[in-house]
Amino acid sequence: MASTLGLVLNFLIFPGLLFTAVFGLLTQWVDRKVSARVQWRVGPPWFQPFADILKLMGKEIVIPEGAKRTGFLLAPVAGLAAVGLVSTILWLANITGSGFVGDLVGVIYLLTIPSLGMIIGASASSNPLSSVGASREMKLVLAYELPFVIAIFTAVTKVSPMTLRLDGILEYQATNGVLLGNASCIIAFIVAILCAQAKLTYPPFDIPEAETELMDGTHMEYSGAALAVVKLSQAMMLFTLPIFFITIFWGGLQLAGWGILYTIVKYVIIVVIIVLIKNTNPRVRIDQAVRFFWGPVTVLAIIGMVLAIVGL
Amino acid sequence: MGATSWGFKKSLWVFHLNAGACNNCDIEVLDCLCPRFDVERFGIKLCGSIKHADVLLVSGSVPRKVVPQMIETYEQAPRPVAVVALGACGCTGGIFKDGYNFAGPVDKHIPVDAYIPGCPPRPEAIIDGIVKLIGKL
Secondary structure: OOHHHHHHHHHOOOOHHHHEEEHHHHHHHHHHHHHHHOOOOOOOOHHHHHHHHHHOOOOOOOOOOOOOOOOOHHHHHHHHHHHHHHHHHHHHHHOOOOOOHHHHHHHHHHHHHHHHHHHHHHHHHHOOOOOHHHHHHHHHHHHHHHHHHHHHHHHHHHHOOOOOOHHHHHHHHHHHHOOHHHHHHHHHHHHHHHHHHOOOOOOOOOOOOOOHHHHHHHEEEEEEEHHHHHHHHHHHHEEEEEOOOOOOOOOOOOOOOOOOOOOOOOHHHHHHHHHHHHOOOOOOOHHHHHHHHHHHHHHHHHHHHHHHHHHH | OHHHHHHHHHEEEEEEEEOOOOOOHHHHHHHHHHHOOOHHHHHHOOOOOOOOEEEEEEOOOEEHHHHHHHHHHHOOOOOOOOEEEEEHHHHHHHOOOOOOOEEOOOHHHHOOOOEOOOOOHHHHHEEEEEEEHHHHO
16 A cells, blocks of 8 residues: 555655656757757746646636547547656656566657647647648658667667666666667667657657648647647656666666766756757658658667677 | 746737737837847747737737738637737728728737837837737736
């Protein structure tokens, strides 16, 4: 009973929803500040994302005429819960070393749920532009999942007793050095960063929510607290994906002594790489994105996989 | 002051509606977002959909054809929402006040919270108007 309560608290407060939300919003501030500096602007103060979420909480929720109310409102919540669960699994594997067989597969599945939630929510909103956004998001998910899974499984192949447990991968890295020291895993890491760009729907792959053509596409009809949930799950995704990559490729999170500083440096490096790619690339068309992911990126991921099997 | 009203003052998302403007006011709005003035320092940003907006920024002299769309946009905005009339045309009709298709300035159709005159208003004037709007909220 006590352990059940502990798990619920883990999910709701630390390291689940509340913790991830706070740090996700701080990360979003880093994103906005770095974007502003790249564009020679000053940028918002650190509390800006918190003010946005608080403001959205106090606003009216408009449900469009003809929309399917339940699906429209519940789909983003499912995405939020999925990201919180991923964060809980990753942090518990890093802090307490707990894991279960196949939790890596579970994490890969759960990371897709926010995209699926947006597809369901946008389709339920009975808005033609949202529907276009949803169909583009669907194609984008199909495009990036293939290289993403291959990249993650390169790391699994590299771990010498092959394991699907996060704690197994962390133990291997603790004794044999980080996986990013190998050629195969550097390739897999690059592929994973490119896929993260599409997972977060950041430019150059912000095709589903293209601001100029679709007016925020999949998010278009959301307002008030529902929009806050959507924005929050995006922010939490921006926090969770770098943590996932650190866990898989870069030796996990060290939280004792100077290790904290090292962890923060690793985390900020990955976030800033993502933000710089976001700020220096224009949006591509959906067919270009699918061709890019199924062509060069998948070939790169397979080369990494072959290198890992050969033993590099 | 509650948390949500604090957030409302710190984070105004603007939806820009061009109701028959000549594009000069619109260019000055874009100037506000650019490096020299950078209103994102105050949490102000443009948003693509009226459902996300806190401020409806209307520029232009409002010709007869635009009136139904303008009223519908205002009705779609989630409350609370503030309306700003931008430019001489938005405030009074400007040089178009005797035009054959002129259907009154913005405040004849929807309630306006702040007027920013000028043809076009300078970015400093727009920021000044927004500051006064925030003081009023």
